[in-house]
Amino acid sequence: MAPISTTEEISAHKRKRDIDEKDKRKRARRDHLASHNIPIHEQASPKANGLLKISENPDKMTSATKEPTFQVVKKENRRQRRSHEKQTTWGVSKPMGGMMLNVDPILADDEMHLILAFNTSIQVYSATESLLIRKIPLLKLNAEVAGEQIISTRLSPTSPNIIWVASSAGRLWAIDWTNGTRNGAICKLECGLLCGMSVERVQFKKGFQDIVLTSIEHRGRWQIVACDVRDSKLKSFKSLLTQSKPVLNLSFVRSGYAIAGSADRNILLGILRNSTIKGFQDLEYEFFTLDCSDEIVCLDVRATNRVHLNLKSQAEAGDEPVVEIAVGCARGAIYFYNDLLPRLRSLQNGKGHKNSLQPRKYHWHRKAVHDIKWSRDGNYLISGGSESTLVLWQLDTQKMDFLPHLSATIENIVISKNGSAYVLHLDDNSVIVLSTADMKPTTYISGLQTLLFPQSFSKDDLVRRVGQYVPSRLLKTPATVSPADPSRIHFCVGNGQQMGHSGSGPSTPMIQTLDLTTLQSISKQALTRTNPTDINVTTKGYAITEPRITGMAYSADGKWLATIDEWQPPTRDVNSLEGSPAERREVYLKFWATSSEDQSLELVSRINAPHFTGRSEPVYGLAADPHSHRFATVGQDGVVRLWEPTIRQRDGVLVRGKLGRQLHNWACSRTIYLQENEELVDPNVVASKTYLRGSGAVCFSEDGSTLVCAIGTVHGSILHVIDTESGKIRNSLDGLIHGEVRDVRVLSSCLVVLSDRLIVYDLVSDELLYGVQLRISEDHHGPGPSILTHMAVDHRTSSFAVAVTRGKLDSPNLVSELAVFTPDQSEPAMVRKFPHPVTSVVASVGSSGYLVLDSAAQLWSVTEGMDTNSLAFAQPLADLNLEHADVEDPREAQPLALLAGPDDEPGSGDEMDVDVPDVANDDEDNAYPAVVPPQKLATLFDSAPAFAMPPIEDMFYQVTKLLSSSTTVSSS
Numbered sequence: 001m002a003p004i005s006t007t008e009e010i011s012a013h014k015r016k017r018d019i020d021e022k023d024k025r026k027r028a029r030r031d032h033l034a035s036h037n038i039p040i041h042e043q044a045s046p047k048a049n050g051l052l053k054i055s056e057n058p059d060k061m062t063s064a065t066k067e068p069t070f071q072v073v074k075k076e077n078r079r080q081r082r083s084h085e086k087q088t089t090w091g092v093s094k095p096m097g098g099m100m101l102n103v104d105p106i107l108a109d110d111e112m113h114l115i116l117a118f119n120t121s122i123q124v125y126s127a128t129e130s131l132l133i134r135k136i137p138l139l140k141l142n143a144e145v146a147g148e149q150i151i152s153t154r155l156s157p158t159s160p161n162i163i164w165v166a167s168s169a170g171r172l173w174a175i176d177w178t179n180g181t182r183n184g185a186i187c188k189l190e191c192g193l194l195c196g197m198s199v200e201r202v203q204f205k206k207g208f209q210d211i212v213l214t215s216i217e218h219r220g221r222w223q224i225v226a227c228d229v230r231d232s233k234l235k236s237f238k239s240l241l242t243q244s245k246p247v248l249n250l251s252f253v254r255s256g257y258a259i260a261g262s263a264d265r266n267i268l269l270g271i272l273r274n275s276t277i278k279g280f281q282d283l284e285y286e287f288f289t290l291d292c293s294d295e296i297v298c299l300d301v302r303a304t305n306r307v308h309l310n311l312k313s314q315a316e317a318g319d320e321p322v323v324e325i326a327v328g329c330a331r332g333a334i335y336f337y338n339d340l341l342p343r344l345r346s347l348q349n350g351k352g353h354k355n356s357l358q359p360r361k362y363h364w365h366r367k368a369v370h371d372i373k374w375s376r377d378g379n380y381l382i383s384g385g386s387e388s389t390l391v392l393w394q395l396d397t398q399k400m401d402f403l404p405h406l407s408a409t410i411e412n413i414v415i416s417k418n419g420s421a422y423v424l425h426l427d428d429n430s431v432i433v434l435s436t437a438d439m440k441p442t443t444y445i446s447g448l449q450t451l452l453f454p455q456s457f458s459k460d461d462l463v464r465r466v467g468q469y470v471p472s473r474l475l476k477t478p479a480t481v482s483p484a485d486p487s488r489i490h491f492c493v494g495n496g497q498q499m500g501h502s503g504s505g506p507s508t509p510m511i512q513t514l515d516l517t518t519l520q521s522i523s524k525q526a527l528t529r530t531n532p533t534d535i536n537v538t539t540k541g542y543a544i545t546e547p548r549i550t551g552m553a554y555s556a557d558g559k560w561l562a563t564i565d566e567w568q569p570p571t572r573d574v575n576s577l578e579g580s581p582a583e584r585r586e587v588y589l590k591f592w593a594t595s596s597e598d599q600s601l602e603l604v605s606r607i608n609a610p611h612f613t614g615r616s617e618p619v620y621g622l623a624a625d626p627h628s629h630r631f632a633t634v635g636q637d638g639v640v641r642l643w644e645p646t647i648r649q650r651d652g653v654l655v656r657g658k659l660g661r662q663l664h665n666w667a668c669s670r671t672i673y674l675q676e677n678e679e680l681v682d683p684n685v686v687a688s689k690t691y692l693r694g695s696g697a698v699c700f701s702e703d704g705s706t707l708v709c710a711i712g713t714v715h716g717s718i719l720h721v722i723d724t725e726s727g728k729i730r731n732s733l734d735g736l737i738h739g740e741v742r743d744v745r746v747l748s749s750c751l752v753v754l755s756d757r758l759i760v761y762d763l764v765s766d767e768l769l770y771g772v773q774l775r776i777s778e779d780h781h782g783p784g785p786s787i788l789t790h791m792a793v794d795h796r797t798s799s800f801a802v803a804v805t806r807g808k809l810d811s812p813n814l815v816s817e818l819a820v821f822t823p824d825q826s827e828p829a830m831v832r833k834f835p836h837p838v839t840s841v842v843a844s845v846g847s848s849g850y851l852v853l854d855s856a857a858q859l860w861s862v863t864e865g866m867d868t869n870s871l872a873f874a875q876p877l878a879d880l881n882l883e884h885a886d887v888e889d890p891r892e893a894q895p896l897a898l899l900a901g902p903d904d905e906p907g908s909g910d911e912m913d914v915d916v917p918d919v920a921n922d923d924e925d926n927a928y929p930a931v932v933p934p935q936k937l938a939t940l941f942d943s944a945p946a947f948a949m950p951p952i953e954d955m956f957y958q959v960t961k962l963l964s965s966s967t968t969v970s971s972s
Contacts, residue, residue: 089865090820090830095858097448097519101150104412105423109160111416115177117150124177127443136180157201158210166197187234191216196250205278215247222246228280240285249299258323260301265292288344294329297459301325302374326381328369330462335359368459371412376419384410403439408496428496446521449493449512450477451500453855458498466541478549479840484558486846489514492549504570507546528565551622555629561592562631564619587616591666605666611635620696627704634698640672640709670727674711695741712741743791750823752800754791760823770826774804790841796848803838
């Protein structure tokens with residue numbers, strides 16, 4: 001194809017045409033559209049004279065179930081008459097990442113392995129290196145269709161290698177986490193909903209046995225059911241309690257001696273009737289109900305041996321264990337019940353007084369107590385909530401210790417078996433293991449921290465608060481891949497799910513760097529002002545809204561990053577003032593210098609209100625020049641601005657930074673007005689009147705010589721082709737945009753315009769290649785317009801991907817599809833539906849294909865089937881097989897011996913295993929295996945054809961250098 005730089009020749013030729021020739025070209029374009037059965041009409045507007053619209057065809061689309069998202073409205077042109085024999089097959093990988101569920105993590109007895117529950121899988125991590133060891137998918141868990149999800153995971157008390165997993169549909173699994181073996185669901189309880197599970201070993205006449213305790217709903221009644229599961233089969237079950245309220249926070253302690261749970265504002269306590277049990281059918285419990293003054297959110301119970309100080313206490317209490325219960329409530333209070341059994345017995349015999357059951361009360365949390373746990377010695381209570389602070393309550397002295405400034409809300413707390421570590425699950429999709437000796441982190445595991453849709457349930461929602469209920473919004477997630485390091489992808493995220501969705505709208509003030517080879521978070525940095533741990537509520541109780549990053553782009557060499565963030569006050573805060581919240585909008589364009597060592601960001605310049613018309617206007621689009629340090633922006637003021645760096649000087653002397661590094665400032669190098677006759681009218685006045693609302697997009701050509709800008713206003717939409725050297729508008733195209741401008745890209749000599757229609761236009765031949773319809777009419781016969789629309793261009797494969805999400809936000813059945821097109825073929829090369837709405841599409845750097853992010857924080861890789869370079873890039877966690885064993889450590893020699901073998905989980909026979917050689921030094925005590933990112937090996941071996949490769953000896957030394965450097969980094 002001809003390069004896009006030939007636009008100058010076309011523009012020069014166009015200037016020679018007179019008005020009659022322009023009219024002839026418009027008529028020829030209309031005839032060209034009509035010849036392919038695309039109905040058109042002209043809009044009666046003086047500002048949009050000659051605007052062409054592709055009308056919809058309601059006869060072909062009357063049902064939402066049969067209507068495709070992408071409907072080709074033009075079948076063929078002269079470019080599409082080529083043979084289709086060379087078409088390649090595109091494929092979509094398995095989902096990677098996902099969100100950790102609100103389930104207690106499991107720390108193995110050896111404290112060397114951490115087991116976490118995700119959407120449809122169980123993942124085992126190394127607690128010493130924070131690396132994934134095994135991913136165990138639950139094949140029969142259908143979260144997308146039936147809404148089934150994991151409710152609870154528990155470690156077996158009798159077999160430390162077995163974990164019990166329960167789903168909301170009543171399925172139970174027994175999984176060997178050391179090798180991933182599972183025999184499907186052991187049983188399926190007949191219930192409408194399972195809301196809790198606990199496992200404890202109970203001593204029968206034949207010995208100890210695991211008993212699974214569940215809380216289920218059956219025929220409108222809630223029951224606590226004990227399950228006798230042996231040899232992977234459900235032998236029998238027994239209902240222990242039936243009531244009208246759901247039983248939550250189910251706990252089973254001390255070899256089945258006590259059962260505790262909560263039901264709304266009631267505490268349920270069950271005590272075993274007989275101390276000796278012959279069989280499963282002899283399990284019988286005596287239940288007590290205790291009233292609480294607030295809704296119970298979390299609960300923990302412990303039972304210990306009773307220590308008698310004198311004969312009188314022994315005669316009164318006997319040998320019953322000491323049962324203690326701590327509950328956390330929705331309004332922040334903690335209630336502690338000490339030694340309940342003697343008091344309950346006294347009340348039962350009529351000798352006690354009801355005030356004897358009054359608990360101790362502790363109150364520090366402002367909102368709900370999300371989790372509470374006993375310490376192993378019983379001297380402390382550990383609690384956490386939305387304050388991002390871990391609180392340790394010393395019961396004897398009533399003093400408190402704090403671990404503040406955590407990264408997000410604390411959801412779950414787990415104490416290790418010997419009490420030497422705390423495991424914290426935070427709502428930003430991360431887990432931290434803390435040492436109880438010095439409260440320092442020893443393990444950190446984090447995945448994608450993008451905002452979820454719909455918003456996940458928060459325990460703070462149990463109590464109605466001021467300004468708490470904000471409608472969920474599905475927004476795009478800005479994402480980009482740095483050309484300097486293609487193995488890392490950057491997302492805009494918030495300070496956890498609860499903080500990100502609070503305030504007047506979603507906030508994403510942070511940038512997260514994710515390693516694509518391990519799907520682990522590398523770093524997270526604030527790009528705007530944040531309030532993660534300070535008092536983040538106003539005096540009236542409203543949450544403070546943080547800014548939201550709306551766009552970001554890297555320069556061609558990855559040395560500069562440009563970001564745009566916006567913030568405006570809520571309407572309630574400006575009701576007493578003149579004007580609207582938009583008049584107090586804050587928009588910033590920031591330029592960051594990236595470090596060559598760790599890719600960290602340093603703020604170099606901040607441009608206040610880069611587009612201004614008497615007030616800060618939103619920035620519609622941001623684009624980076626692919627061949628120089630230059631960025632372009634287009635805003636609501638109808639102006640395109642080019643930004644370039646200048647060397648920083650002070651009194652004519654160059655200013656240098658650390659290590660003699662030259663410092664720069666960024667400033668606007670050129671301003672291009674998109675209105676006509678801008679020299680006759682004040683542009684600020686024209687912009688304030690004409691561009692009241694609209695949309696736009698901007699992009700550079702592949703050689704950077706041309707800038708394409710699309711702008712949409714209340715009077716119509718138009719597309720401009722601009723010469724970047726002179727800043728003049730060389731061509732203006734109308735009729736290519738219908739509705740809101742979503743995106744515009746240049747692929748070779750073709751222009752791809754995404755609005756309510758997808759249009760591919762050849763700039764050189766000045767003809768429309770084809771158009772694709774993305775929606776139907778907004779009526780009761782079918783779905784409405786698309787909610788989210790994304791587009792990305794891959795220059796390696798000369799293709800572009802379009803993702804469309806349609807439906808109603810309050811509907812659980814949002815439809816999201818992704819299609820891959822080529823400029824010379826109107827039929828998509830691939831169309832794929834996704835179970836969750838797509839929030840971002842990014843083209844891979846350094847390899848072909850695309851990366852797709854959905855609203856469930858899952859990452860998908862879309863690649864061509866014959867592309868060998870993409871196989872080592874962004875592979876699913878199940879395919880990475882990051883297994884390793886340190887046999888020199890005697891503490892983990894036995895469990896890790898099972899992990900050293902091949903992964904024999906069912907369904908993994910067709911997956912690719914990556915063998916990582918161990919080059920650990922035998923002389924070192926703390927040796928680690930070398931982990932080499934696959935894309936580095938791919939870059940090494942795919943650098944040249946086979947006949948041009950260096951000698952095998954040089955290749956050997958380069959591979960060993962990678963292994964030795966990885967070992968050095970790991971060992972440090």
